[in-house]
Amino acid sequence: MSTRRPNRPNRKSARGWWVGSAILAAGCIGIGAWLVPTATGRWDQLSGTDQPKPMSSISTVASSLKDLPEDAPQPTADQLQAPLAATAQKLGDGGTMVSQVVDVKSGEVLYGQDAEHPVTPASNMKLLTEFALLSHSDPNARYSTDAYLSKDSSSLNLVAGGDTMLADGASEDGSVLGHAGLGTLADQTVSKLAADGVTGTLPVNLDASMYTGPAVNPAWAPEDVKSGYATGISPIALWDHHTQRPSDGEDVSHRPRDAGAEALSSYVDALNKAGAEHGLAFSAGSTTPAATDQDSARRVASVESATVLEQARYMMENSDNVLAEVLGRNAAISAGNEGSIDGAVATVKSSLTDAGISTQGLTQKDSSGLSADDRVTPVTLSQLIAKATQSRTATSNLAETLPVGGGTGTLAARFEEDGTTAAQGNARAKTGTLLTVNSLTGYTTTSKGRLLAYSFVVNDVKDSKAAVTALDSSVATLTQL
Template sequence: MPRTEKTRNRIWWAVVAVLAVACLGVVAWLVPTVSSHRAEIFFDTADGAGAATSGEPAEGPVGALPSDAALPDAAELGRRVDEVLAGAGGSAVGAQVLDVETGQPLYSRDDAEPLAPASNLKVLTALSLLSHSHPEDRYRTESRLGAAPGSVTLVAGGDTMLSDGASDPADVMGRAGLGDLAEQTVGSLERRGVEGPQQVRLDASRFSGPALNPAWSPEDLALGYATGVHPIALWDHHTARPQFPEDVSGRPADAGLDALNAYVTALNAAAGDSGLSFSAAPDPRQLPAGDADGARLGGVSSATVLEQATYMMENSDNVLAEVLGRNAAIAAGEEGSLEGGEAAIRRALAEVGVGVDGLVLEDLCGLAPGNRVTTATLASAMAAAARGDGPVADLPGTLPVAAGSGTLADRFDDPAEQPAAGYARAKTGTLLEVTGLTGITTTSQGRLLAFSLLVNDLDDAGAARDALDTAVADLSTS
């Protein structure tokens, strides 16, 4: 792609050393490090899915930008954004734009008004996850000897992207496979001289509270936008590998039991002529006393926390957000529940100095209609991540690229929106009467901005999305 007609001093910000955002082998976008010119958009082909990670938390991109880059003219920027947002059509519009380096507000519109965020709420879930976990942490699914004679227990460890077969080291989905775990389990039992029929139970005690959130509408559940949340599942809470990342069809009635039954099938396949046979226990979640003390038989590890967070943000995956929010709660010392996830989010925001006035959390993914958050909280959280260091600095790199990846792949295509293509990264959010964008972009002078734009009570979703995309383009050209 050629450079713009007039060579300008447009600076690329660095979010991660190398980010491959492709899934299933499609084209990935690589964000270059800062140079003296904001260069062309680069393409590469990913050999596997998920973000490439260095093993160390990222450093915030603001430190790599020129410290003398000029701030946009706030009055002119406000005039342009006001004009664009007038076409958004909603009766409630909130917006905040911050200079990341200084935290200075450059534009505000009802930024203290709590609004429904839709999936913009996932920004807070991801912040919590990265705040309380190391990006290279993994979730481990294990098997152990049961306390009852002739029994094996499958132990849920928070990985809900398991495959029913072999582990795939090149993919986020199915990085850990129950087929491999079954082979390890059978091998361990044989070495112990165990023979005969074995009953298999499931330890799903990692999560607590109801699997189904009563705040979710029956219609959304029927369509598969959400389902019962379990600490173990095949294929991201699907009955088979989804055909594409945003596929919400094929939800199991009980993802935990679905995984248990797949494990039993894999155990019997691995047993061969060993003299072992396996069946699910009549009440498989009922564990006898002392079961947790059983000897470990095998274990398989998930994709990294950062890879799963990127998958969740790229594809706006509601159920994975609920899982990762609960995993974040456990990492923070809370219960693996909705309430624990909320507490972990509030703690993560406090740790980076972000206020929570007006924050109401009915879920951890943004699907519940009663969620409320201000654009001040969302923009401040994004700015804190972008200028920080440590694990939260990885947050901007999990976001879709404008016109390039994930839920933004088909956005920013109109002429007025194209200046942000490849430069802005943002989390989308869409409900029937809600749309929003929260993310970061650089100005024409290389100044890094964080923004959050929410529209509620809209009557034309397409017009509202176009208005938000154009507003972000105005930030990019300011």
């Protein structure tokens, strides 16, 4: 029997309006796209302590923005104390809530309940992973999957580049999942080999040396791996570590035994299909993750993933544990660390420290929050949100990847109970769910337009429905101020 439950995303139309990064808001009417400000369109003018490696980017974000009211009044601590204490009582004896609320503009802590107490965050840990990712990566960068011909033209090397969303057929340019396809890579490969006069049978080896260390995190419960909520992590995989396109964001079936070997097999099949008429045949070679010579002159084909930011948004909206582990390792490599469990953990801590975010009480075992041994405080979580919404660097993009209350991702069916609907379209947050954990960390605006960052985490949950009600009511209370 599983000791954990995944976050369950439900989809319905977005409504209302929300505030984004850099204390900006975009107005939306009815059902439509959320207009999101990011730092990427103004990169040359931007600087900040939480972006160690600034990079040039091109913004693809709509520019119809309006500032929040400069004179929006800041709520007082007294205004929050009684209402939030009351919403916490909705838990009854069903768990213990810790929390913190921060006024973003002033940095003042308006409310706290055991906020310095480390708790199990569940998928709120993904906030730390994305912050580290955007601290070291251009949000418009893409992960490349490449094919190289050996120096003696007797074999091919498939080189993993951190894209685990590959399609087994043609590239799907308009999609995040399947944006790059191994069928397209195979067609390019065969065309190049045929043009260069290469014939015969070539073995194809996999270079998966990008990641090091254990593929399966020892901090995960075995039943989570068996059920598919977690799996061995590879720097190359089909369909987000599935053997076929998943039916939706919560589909954890069809996990491969070896994702790298599965990708290699798919590539070889596509090569043989494309190469038959050119006198070319291919066979699967070594899957040992050894580094190969990557002379650019020997590269015969390449396909690129959806952008870093698009993958991060996919992770957040679907609360995708496996993709979080991939992006955690990719963040580590971008930061100059090893692409391993330990490398990802070290990168998160250094990224938070560099940004001036507290790491007191932080115990991190993975990048997804699936481990019950993860610990983080509401202080860290609320500071991270406040930093992201104010940031003048790539980390500002984190704010617009969070699901919208009553609109998108894992918040699509939230804030529907009486007394909570004010948060629909106004609040954004990351959910978190384990068997005894429910959490909600994000930001909202008061009725007068003041931006607040919050983190509410319930541990020792005995009644999940009561916990969700208490969380939603707490966020709605902030929105109604």
